Amino acid sequence: MTRCRLALLMAIVLFTPVLSKPLAAQENPYFVAYDHNLEEPGNLEIEYFSTFGTQHSGNNFHSYWTELEYGVNAWWTTEFYLDAQTTFHDRTAYSGFKWENRFRVLKHEHWINPVLYVEYADLNGTDKTLKEAVGHDVQSDFQVSNAESRREHKRELELKLILSSNTKGWNFSENIIAEKNLSNAPWEFGYALGASRPLSLKGSAKRCSFCRQNFIVGAEMYGGLGDRYSFGLRDTSHYLAPVAGWNLPSGWTLRLSPGFGLNDNSHGFLLRWGISREINGFDRIVRRLFGAKS
C-alpha cells in the first residue's frame, strides 16, 4: 500500500506541472547567483537546466541537472539536485546529487537581506554543471575523460552568504561562497553577483504571455577566489553572463543565458537554458494523498 502511494506521489510530481491550475510564477532569471526570495511555503518547483560549454582544447560538453525546490516555510527552502553530463566524443555520465538548504535570517525586509545557504554534495569527478566557480576551478579541469574522472568521488560541503536587495524594481544579489571537499582538502572560495529587473513594474489587468512584466532581464558575474592557502584571483576563472527569464501565465518559466569567460582559465562560451514549473499547494496535495481531510 505504501509503495503504491509512493508511486502515486512520483506520478503527481511528474504530472502535476501539466495538470495543475496555471498560475504565473515570479522567478528571477539567475542560473548561478541566489537572491533572498525563498520558495513560498508548501510550493514545489520542478526545474530542469542545461549548460553547453566550449573547451579551448578538449571536447565541448552539455551538462544538465534537475532540481526539486520546496518551500518548507517562509524562512526555509530546501532543494534536491540530480546532475549529469554528456561530453562530445566521449560518453554520458551521472555525476551525483546535491542537497541544499537556504535560511532567511531576519524577520523583516532590510536594505540588504542576508540568507544562509548550506549544501551537501555527493558527486564524482564528471560534474560539469558549473553552478558556481570556486577556488582554482579552471577550464582545463574538464579535459579529463569521463571514464577517468568517474573514479574520483567527492563529498563536499558548500556554504554561502547570500546578500540581496530589492529596490525600485531591481534585484541586486551578492553571494560569498566557501566550499570544502570533506576529504581533507582546503576551503575554497568564490563569488557570484547578479542584477535583474522586470521590463515593466506594473502588473497587467489582463492575463497575457507577452506583457512586459513577464520578462525579467539582467546579468550575473561569478568566479573563483582561490583557497585557504592561496586566496586571490591568481589561477582562477571568471564569467560574465546576461540572463533573461520569461514567466508565462501558464505557470512555466523559461530562462536563457549566454555566458562568456573573462580570462584564459575560463571556458570561452557557456550557453545555459532552463525550464521550470511551480506547483502551488503541493503540501496540500500530498496530505490528501496520505489521508488528511484538508
Place this chain on the structure above:
Amino acid sequence: MKPAMLALVICALLLVVSELSANNAFTGFSLNGMQFHFGSDLYAELRKAPEKAATRPNPLENDADAVAAGKLLFEDHCAECHGDDARGGRKGPNLRVSEVQNAKPGTLFWVLTNGVVRKKMPAWSKLPEPQRWQLVRFLKSAEAAQRAAAEPGNKR
C-alpha cells in the same frame, strides 16, 4: 555520524520547531460562508507597521486598472492560502475582516513587503512595488464594494 545523516537530523528538528511555532498562529477558517477566527497573531502584525510606512499613500489610488491587475496578482500569489475570495483558507486568515479592511493602504503594503515569516507568510518584496500597491488596491476594493452595497437605496 555521516554528514548527510547529521544534516537530515538537523533538518527534521528544524521542521518540527517551525511547524509548532507556525501552528500557534493558526487564525481561523471559514465554513459555508460563516467565519471563525480566534484572535490572530497575523492581524496583530498590522499594528506593528511603523508610522512612516503606515502613512504612505497608495500611488496607484486613482489608477483605473489597479484593482483588476491586483485581482490577477492575488489569484497567482495569495489565493492558495487566503482562498479565492480572500475570506480565508487552510493556511491564511480572512482578509475581508475589519482589521484588514480598515487598515491604511501603507500598513497593508508594509505587511505584504515584509511578510510574517515566522508564521509562514512569505515576504512579497520580490514583486515590484507597483504590483504590491495593486494588490493593496484589490484588497481594499472589497471594502468599497461592501459600503456601496450597504448604502440605502442601493440594490445588489
